Amino acid sequence: MASPDIRPAGGKLGILTPGLGAVATTFMAGVESIRRGHSKPIGSLTQMATIRLGKRTDNRSPLIKDFVPLAALDDIVFGAWDPIPDDAYTAAKKAGVLEERDLEPVKEFLQAIKPMPAVFDNHYVTRLHGDNVKKGKTKRDLAEQLRQDMRDFKAKNKCDRLVIVWCASTEIFIKPGPQHATIAQFEKAMENNDEAISPAMLYAWAAIMEGIPYCNGAPNLAVDTLALQQLANDKGVPISGKDFKTGQTWMKTVIAPGLKARMLGLAGWYSTNILGNRDGEVLDDPASFKTKEESKLSVLHTILQPEQYPDLYKDFAHVVRINYYPPRGDNKEGWDNIDIVGWMGYPMQIKINFLCRDSILAAPIVLDLALFSDFAHRAGMKGIQEWLSFYYKSPMAAPGLQPEHDLFIQQTKLKNTLRHLMGEEQITHLGLEYYQQ
Numbered sequence: 221m222a223s224p225d226i227r228p229a230g231g232k233l234g235i236l237t238p239g240l241g242a243v244a245t246t247f248m249a250g251v252e253s254i255r256r257g258h259s260k261p262i263g264s265l266t267q268m269a270t271i272r273l274g275k276r277t278d279n280r281s282p283l284i285k286d287f288v289p290l291a292a293l294d295d296i297v298f299g300a301w302d303p304i305p306d307d308a309y310t311a312a313k314k315a316g317v318l319e320e321r322d323l324e325p326v327k328e329f330l331q332a333i334k335p336m337p338a339v340f341d342n343h344y345v346t347r348l349h350g351d352n353v354k355k356g357k358t359k360r361d362l363a364e365q366l367r368q369d370m371r372d373f374k375a376k377n378k379c380d381r382l383v384i385v386w387c388a389s390t391e392i393f394i395k396p397g398p399q400h401a402t403i404a405q406f407e408k409a410m411e412n413n414d415e416a417i418s419p420a421m422l423y424a425w426a427a428i429m430e431g432i433p434y435c436n437g438a439p440n441l442a443v444d445t446l447a448l449q450q451l452a453n454d455k456g457v458p459i460s461g462k463d464f465k466t467g468q469t470w471m472k473t474v475i476a477p478g479l480k481a482r483m484l485g486l487a488g489w490y491s492t493n494i495l496g497n498r499d500g501e502v503l504d505d506p507a508s509f510k511t512k513e514e515s516k517l518s519v520l521h522t523i524l525q526p527e528q529y530p531d532l533y534k535d536f537a538h539v540v541r542i543n544y545y546p547p548r549g550d551n552k553e554g555w556d557n558i559d560i561v562g563w564m565g566y567p568m569q570i571k572i573n574f575l576c577r578d579s580i581l582a583a584p585i586v587l588d589l590a591l592f593s594d595f596a597h598r599a600g601m602k603g604i605q606e607w608l609s610f611y612y613k614s615p616m617a618a619p620g621l622q623p624e625h626d627l628f629i630q631q632t633k634l635k636n637t638l639r640h641l642m643g644e645e646q647i648t649h650l651g652l653e654y655y656q657q
C-alpha cells in the first residue's frame with residue numbers, strides 16, 4: 221500500500237538521456253527486450269531485489285517494485301540527445317556491446333529512437349565530432365532550446381512525467397568557481413558564454429528548471445554545484461550523482477570495507493584497466509581522464525579514513541590507470557593489486573582480475589536511477605538524494621558532510637529510505653528481541 225502522500229505512478233514516464241552511446245543503447249535495448257519477455261532484468265534492484273519488512277519472524281519480504289509505487293517498464297518511453305545523428309540501433313551496433321541475436325528482435329524499436337540535436341562543444345570533449353548540434357548565441361539560448369525539447373518530448377509522447385540520466389561522454393575537469401556558487405552567478409555566466417559552464421551543466425539547469433529529476437552518470441561537474449543544488453531545492457527536484465559505480469570502483473567499495481571491518485592495513489592499491497570503447501577513447505584525453513581519476517581516487521580515502529586510523533591507512537599508495545586499447549571494445553579488463561598488512565605488520569596481497577562488460581553493468585543502474593528518482597519526486601523529495609549513493613562512484617552529499625562510499629551502508633540507507641517513505645519501521649539489525657525470554 222502506497223503512502224497517501226506519494227503521487228501514484230500513473231501515465232507514461234519519459235526517460236531522456238543526453239548521450240546515445242554504449243550505455244544508453246544497452247539500457248534501452250535491454251528494457252525493450254525485458255518487456256517482450258526475452259531477457260531478465262539482471263542487475264536491477266528495482267526489478268529483482270526484495271526488501272524485508274518488520275521482524276524476521278514476520279516473513280514479509282516483497283519485491284521492491286511491489287512495495288514501492290514505481291513506474292512500470294511498460295509505461296516507459298525513451299528519448300536522447302547526441303551530437304552523432306545515429307539512431308539507437310545504429311549506435312548500439314557501433315558500440316558493439318550487444319550481439320546480433322539480442323539486437324535484431326528490437327531493431328525497429330531502436331531505429332525509432334533518433335537523437336535530438338545536442339548541446340555539444342569540442343572544448344569539453346575533444347575526441348568526438350558530430351554535426352547533430354544546436355546553434356545559439358549564448359549558452360543560455362542553448363539551454364532554453366533544451367527546455368523546449370523537454371516540453372516537446374513530453375507533449376508528443378503524452379508523458380505524465382520525465383526524468384533525465386546523463387549518459388554522455390566525460391567532459392574535461394572543471395573546478396567549481398564563483399560561476400557555480402549561486403543561481404544568479406550561474407545564469408549570468410550562461411549569458412556571458414563563460415568557459416566554466418559546460419554542456420553538461422546546461423542540460424542539468426534546463427532539467428531542473430522544467431521540474432525534471434536529474435541523475436549524472438559521468439564524473440564531470442554538473443548538479444554537484446552549489447548553484448544547481450540550490451535551484452533543485454527551490455524547484456523541488458531530486459538530483460543525484462555522480463559517475464555510475466560499475467566495475468573496478470564497485471569492487472573497491474566491496475573489498476575496502478571488508479579490510480577496514482577486520483582492521484587490516486593497506487600499503488597500496490594499484491588498479492589498471494584496458495578498455496577499447498568510445499568512452500575509453502574519450503578518457504585517453506588527459507583532461508577527461510583527470511575528471512575520471514579524481515572520481516576514482518576519492519573512494520578509498522573516504523572508506524578507510526586514514527586520519528582516524530593512521531596506523532593502518534596513513535599514506536597508502538593509490539594509483540589508477542585506464543589505457544585505451546581498441547581490440548577489447550566494451551569488454552574491459554581490470555587488474556587490481558592490493559598490498560595489505562596483517563598481524564605484526566606482515567604483508568599480504570590480493571589480486572583481482574575482473575573481466576567485465578562496462579555497459580552491461582551500467583544499464584541496470586540507469587534504469588534504477590530513473591525509476592527511483594521519479595519515485596522520489598512523487599514522494600516530495602528534493603535536492604541531493606543521498607540514498608542513491610549506492611549507484612555512484614562519487615556520491616553527492618550535503619556541503620560539509622563526508623559522502624558514504626561503503627556499498628553495504630549505502631544499500632542499508634537505500635532500503636531504509638524506501639521503508640521510511642512507505643511508512644514502515646527502520647531495520648536496525650539489533651535483533652535482541654528474538655532472545656528476550
Ligand SMILES: NC(=O)c1ccc[n+]([C@@H]2O[C@H](COP(=O)([O-])OP(=O)(O)OC[C@H]3O[C@@H](n4cnc5c(N)ncnc54)[C@H](O)[C@@H]3O)[C@@H](O)[C@H]2O)c1
Nearest residue numbers: 239241242243302338387388389390438464466498499578
Ligand atoms: N559504462 C560504464 O561502466 C560507466 C561507468 C561510469 C560512468 N560511465 C560514463 O557514462 C558515460 C557514457 O558511457 P558510454 O560507454 O555510453 O560512452 P559512449 O562514448 O559510448 O557514449 C557517449 C555518447 O555521448 C555523446 N555525447 C558527448 N557529448 C554529448 C553532449 N554534450 N550531449 C549529448 N551527447 C553527447 C557521444 O557522442 C556518445 O554517443 C561516460 O561519460 C562514461 O564515463 C560509464
